[in-house]
Structures are given as structure tokens and as C-alpha cells.
Amino acid sequence: MLTENDLSKAFRQYLATLLFGLVAGLGLAAVINITIDPYGLWRLLEIPGINSAKSHRRDQNYMFKAVDLMRQKPRVLLFGSSRAAFGLDPQHSAFDRLELAPVYNAALTGGHLYALRRYLEQAIYNNEGLELVIWGLDFFAFNENVRVAESFDERRLVRSSLHCSDLASTVFSLDALKSSIN
Secondary structure, X not given: OOOHHHHHHHHHHHHHHHHHHHHHHHHHHHHHHHHHOOOOOOOOOOOOOOOOOOXXXXXXXXXXXXXXXXXXXXXXXXXXXXXXXXXXXXXXXXHHHOOOOOEEEOXXXXXXXXXXXXXXXXXXXXXXXXXXXXXXXXXXXXXXXXOOOOOOOHHHOOOOOOOHHHHHHHHOOHHHHHHHHO
């Protein structure tokens, strides 16, 4: 027959095993997600054929653009909706000829004017050398029925570091782990 002391010892051992498994699982997920870096946020390792393609980056457009605007220091910023993302080429030779490089395309899917304004503020906050913004506007940007994308998060803007919620979601989440595995 088990005594109360035996049950208490078994319960403590169970909790210790559970805690160890949880910490080990989170640690493994963090190592995989930081190494593979499916959204291109960390860029600690570039391993051709392993993590060089960032195909899941487009799924986190609002997050990685906020981070890119912290790190990149372009002289010219291309801006607008997804039409500007696909239609304005930051590698176009005209930018080199006019000595305007580097150029970064910060266009956002959805193209909501409020979100675009906030991302422009992010660019200005993080880059004193920004000289020119080329903003592609569409008619739907002025449609009052268009809503800000669900992935838009004010907390990641007008700052120079990744917000803790984005840190957790890119390092410890199952979604990031699935993206890394894919």
C-alpha cells in the first residue's frame, strides 16, 4: 500500500518529468525555428538547400516588413498595396543610374491606408537616411469597407526591436515549427 509520502514523491517526480519534457520540447522548437528561420527574421545562418528559401515569409507579411524596416536602411522606399509589391521593382536599373540605391519594397498586402501610414512611420523612425518614398495607390485603398488585415499589429511599429509576442510566435509556436518543417 502506498503511503502519503510515496504519493507525494511520485507526484513530484511526475511534475519534474513533465516540466523537463515541456522545456526540452520548447527548446527543440526554438532551435529548429531559429535555424530554419521560415520568416527570414533572424538570419543567423544561411544554409543553401536547407533554409535559404523563405517561402512562408509571405504568410507573415506585416511582421517581416516591420522587422525589415528596422534593419534595412534604404534611401528609397517603395510603398503601397500588393500591386506595388509585384509591380515596383527595387532592383530596377533606374535607381542605380540615378544613384538612389539601396531601394526596399515595403508594400503590404491589403493596402489599408492606416496600416500603410503606420509602416511609413516605422520606416522613418528607423532610418534617418530615407530620402524618397514612391507610393503606389489603388482605388480600393480609399474604400471605406476595406478593413485592416488581421495580422496588422500596432505593437510591432515605431520601435527598433521585435515585440515579445512576435518573438514568442516565431520561436516557440507550432505554426512557426510547421513552417520550418515545410
